[in-house]
Amino acid sequence: MSAMLDLEQARAGVEVVVVRGEHDLASAEELRGRIEAASTRATGLVVDLTQATFIDSAVLQVLLSGRDRAAAAGIAYVIALGEGTGHAVTRLLELTGLDRRLPLTQGREAAIDAVVPNGTRPAQS
Amino acid sequence: MSGDATHAPGTDAAQIRARLELVVEVSEMLARAIDIGPALQGVARLATGWLCDLCAIDVLDDEGSPLRVALASSSGDLSTRPGGLWEQPADPASDLMRRVLEQHQVEIAPRPQGAADDQLTVVLPLASRGTVRGCMLICRLGAGHSFAPDDLAVAEDLARRVGLALESAALFDQVTAANRQARDLQRITDAALSAADLDTLLPAVLEPVVSVLGADTAGLLLVDERTEMLVEGASTTVDVGSREWPRIPLGEGVLGRIAAGSGPVAVERMDAAELRSGVVAAQHIRSLAGAPLRVGDRTVGVIYVGTSGMRAFRAAELGLLGRVAARVALAVAHARSFSAEQVARDRLTLLARLGEVLLGDSFDVRVALDELVEALVPRMADWCSITLAGRPPTTASAGQGAYASRWQHLPAELERSPAVSGAARDGRAYLHTWASPADAEEADAGPDGVRSVMIVPLVARAQAMGVMTLVRGVDSAAYDGDDLAFAQELAGRLATALDTARVYRERDAVARTLQRSLLPPSLPSIQGIQMAAVYHPAGAGDVGGDFYDVFEAADGGWFLVVGDVCGKGAEAAALTGLVRHSIRAVALNERRPSRVLKLVNQTLMGEVSDYRFCTVAAARLDVTPDGAIVRVACAGHPPPLVIGPGGRIDVACGPGTLLGVFSDPQLQERQATLGAGDSLVLYTDGVTEIRRDGHIFGEDRLRGLLAESRDLAPAMIADHVERAVLEYKAGAPDDDVALLVVKRTTHD
Numbered sequence: 001m002s003a004m005l006d007l008e009q010a011r012a013g014v015e016v017v018v019v020r021g022e023h024d025l026a027s028a029e030e031l032r033g034r035i036e037a038a039s040t041r042a043t044g045l046v047v048d049l050t051q052a053t054f055i056d057s058a059v060l061q062v063l064l065s066g067r068d069r070a071a072a073a074g075i076a077y078v079i080a081l082g083e084g085t086g087h088a089v090t091r092l093l094e095l096t097g098l099d100r101r102l103p104l105t106q107g108r109e110a111a112i113d114a115v116v117p118n119g120t121r122p123a124q125s
Numbered sequence: 126m127s128g129d130a131t132h133a134p135g136t137d138a139a140q141i142r143a144r145l146e147l148v149v150e151v152s153e154m155l156a157r158a159i160d161i162g163p164a165l166q167g168v169a170r171l172a173t174g175w176l177c178d179l180c181a182i183d184v185l186d187d188e189g190s191p192l193r194v195a196l197a198s199s200s201g202d203l204s205t206r207p208g209g210l211w212e213q214p215a216d217p218a219s220d221l222m223r224r225v226l227e228q229h230q231v232e233i234a235p236r237p238q239g240a241a242d243d244q245l246t247v248v249l250p251l252a253s254r255g256t257v258r259g260c261m262l263i264c265r266l267g268a269g270h271s272f273a274p275d276d277l278a279v280a281e282d283l284a285r286r287v288g289l290a291l292e293s294a295a296l297f298d299q300v301t302a303a304n305r306q307a308r309d310l311q312r313i314t315d316a317a318l319s320a321a322d323l324d325t326l327l328p329a330v331l332e333p334v335v336s337v338l339g340a341d342t343a344g345l346l347l348v349d350e351r352t353e354m355l356v357e358g359a360s361t362t363v364d365v366g367s368r369e370w371p372r373i374p375l376g377e378g379v380l381g382r383i384a385a386g387s388g389p390v391a392v393e394r395m396d397a398a399e400l401r402s403g404v405v406a407a408q409h410i411r412s413l414a415g416a417p418l419r420v421g422d423r424t425v426g427v428i429y430v431g432t433s434g435m436r437a438f439r440a441a442e443l444g445l446l447g448r449v450a451a452r453v454a455l456a457v458a459h460a461r462s463f464s465a466e467q468v469a470r471d472r473l474t475l476l477a478r479l480g481e482v483l484l485g486d487s488f489d490v491r492v493a494l495d496e497l498v499e500a501l502v503p504r505m506a507d508w509c510s511i512t513l514a515g516r517p518p519t520t521a522s523a524g525q526g527a528y529a530s531r532w533q534h535l536p537a538e539l540e541r542s543p544a545v546s547g548a549a550r551d552g553r554a555y556l557h558t559w560a561s562p563a564d565a566e567e568a569d570a571g572p573d574g575v576r577s578v579m580i581v582p583l584v585a586r587a588q589a590m591g592v593m594t595l596v597r598g599v600d601s602a603a604y605d606g607d608d609l610a611f612a613q614e615l616a617g618r619l620a621t622a623l624d625t626a627r628v629y630r631e632r633d634a635v636a637r638t639l640q641r642s643l644l645p646p647s648l649p650s651i652q653g654i655q656m657a658a659v660y661h662p663a664g665a666g667d668v669g670g671d672f673y674d675v676f677e678a679a680d681g682g683w684f685l686v687v688g689d690v691c692g693k694g695a696e697a698a699a700l701t702g703l704v705r706h707s708i709r710a711v712a713l714n715e716r717r718p719s720r721v722l723k724l725v726n727q728t729l730m731g732e733v734s735d736y737r738f739c740t741v742a743a744a745r746l747d748v749t750p751d752g753a754i755v756r757v758a759c760a761g762h763p764p765p766l767v768i769g770p771g772g773r774i775d776v777a778c779g780p781g782t783l784l785g786v787f788s789d790p791q792l793q794e795r796q797a798t799l800g801a802g803d804s805l806v807l808y809t810d811g812v813t814e815i816r817r818d819g820h821i822f823g824e825d826r827l828r829g830l831l832a833e834s835r836d837l838a839p840a841m842i843a844d845h846v847e848r849a850v851l852e853y854k855a856g857a858p859d860d861d862v863a864l865l866v867v868k869r870t871t872h873d
Contacts, residue, residue: 022816022819025692053819054814054816054821056810056814056860057689057691057738057740057810058691058692060736060738060783061691061735061736061737061738062736064736064738064786065735065736088814088821088823091824092810094780095740095759095761095762095763095764095780096738096740096761096780096782096783097760097761097780097781097782097783097787097790097791098761098782098783100782100791101782101786101787
């Protein structure tokens, strides 16, 4: 069981908070800290759930608060899901109706593209 | 050489040979000698055969007094010897002897008054390397006999050889004495080093000191560094254990003066005052030798030996005592730092033990107190107790050996003792030491063999919770300020832990009370319906975020609700209460569960902050003659399941938006009919999201459990699921679990 959080610089101004493995109340505060810190620096923020196998409602709270914080800071905010995302994660998003409320994309690269400001987006993507 | 000497051989050649033989024999005799005394006697005997009629050898002792060590007569009958020099060892004060001893001259003794006319005595010095070690007297009897020059030369040669032999013997003695002293010192040093603490060190050192110095008693007093007084000690003849030594200031009294001095001192005759009382009198010492125990320029005590009779200690003995003192001082300093270290280590151990007891997984006050008092004995106390206020009070006590039972009622006795009466109540820490029984008047003695007591309140947040009593008996050391400070530290930690435990207990009680208020006290009985519920809060003492409710609407229908609020504890409980009561309020006038949830969401939007959301599955149940109709709505919640005919599992509704975050939740509602034997199961994600080793319990597993228990009563279905859940987690689930099973009975 791996439960890790990483912060990566994807492109200029874009930070990716990578959520791997299982996350619940125990690590939710740390995730909140990562998202808040990134929100003060980045122009675009991706929460990468492509390797997350489990999240609980505490993590959902953080994802919700991150969305509003990013909006308040005027930065782009996208949550990336992928094939590696655990069923428990997608099921929870579905059950809570957050799959329609949170800015979700399929794939990490698509998420990064989505948060790159228009001017700096590569011509070909 | 005159030929008329009585024993002289007849010819010159024979005489020369005889003299040579004498010299050779004497040399061999002296060389073979292991002990110089018998050898000198042999020399005297040889000389009387060859050289003279009488021979005596006197040797000076350590003090310079001559001792007669050999005397021989050619006749073998010493009773016929003439008087004068032969009666006693030569008097070194006489002019004759002074000349012999100081000027190394050979002297012809004057004829003493009354002596026979035919007596001639020659006195020869026994000397080597400029030191005279004694004298040899040779005498010829018989009128007209005298010593020829050659005889005198032989006599002088003999005297020189004896002188050299005496020097060797003296050297040997010195070496032997030095060896013995070194051995004695080693014995004492070994004794000192083999004992790590003062209690064993002091007697171990004193025993060899007594035997080495041939004294009747030996003792040792140590300086208390704070008061500069000689306070504690040991003696070979006085039992220190049961008797407190009087404190002696440095510089006062014979021992105080020796301690304050710089080297060993002998006191041949004690002051009359010393003989009346105190340490010296107690040991019946008349003559004493003592030396300060010094480490660097610090005085740590005094060591002494004493005799019950008068005795003059010699310089060599004082020197030895001085060297003993130097070693003992080092050993004492070492032992003291060792015991200081030991005390510090003991205290750390105690604090660690306290931590273990107090921070253990299951903190039980009763058990904790028992373990603590056990840990405090005997390191901190011979007997101790901890009493917590309450009705009835909680008390734990422990004692060493017989003290355990003997002092069981000690706190009550202490309460009657004027010195510490009321200490348990007034919130201050007490330290009281009674005079030792030997010194004390009856009235001053502690109760029932108590020497020293510390009574320390247990105070946390300015509130007295109880009292800790630590007691030492008359055979133990009295408590000091350090001990009290440490006891207060212990009491502080204990009180804080007890207070925390109490807060937790209160919180537990509040949580249980609150929890009860959030759940229906019992499930209602509904015609044609059987119901069962399972509820497990995640951690003891925490109010869970899950809840369920079953209540009747104003129009006779029923609402079934299962919900889950983010988080735990008081805040979650407050939100749970809000949700539960909002649902009840709204459902009074609203039949459709999706509408109910929407209205509850509006309520929550105004109340909830920090994305603390809530998920709810709500069902409206109407029992009709045709069956039970359920309308189900889900707000961010796992959908309720229907166990249908043959164990088919159907989802009772589609997903909907969780409550409390969005002002426009999308909520669906679905209607289903429960036929006879069908069940509706509402549950929280605590059932399905249990994780173990990276796997999740999951909805499919739940569906399987429900399918196989379709024909069971609701309580059995709930039990079946509960068992599986607990087994999967192998222990308490770390999330709340709520499950509500509603079954349409097969006949009504």
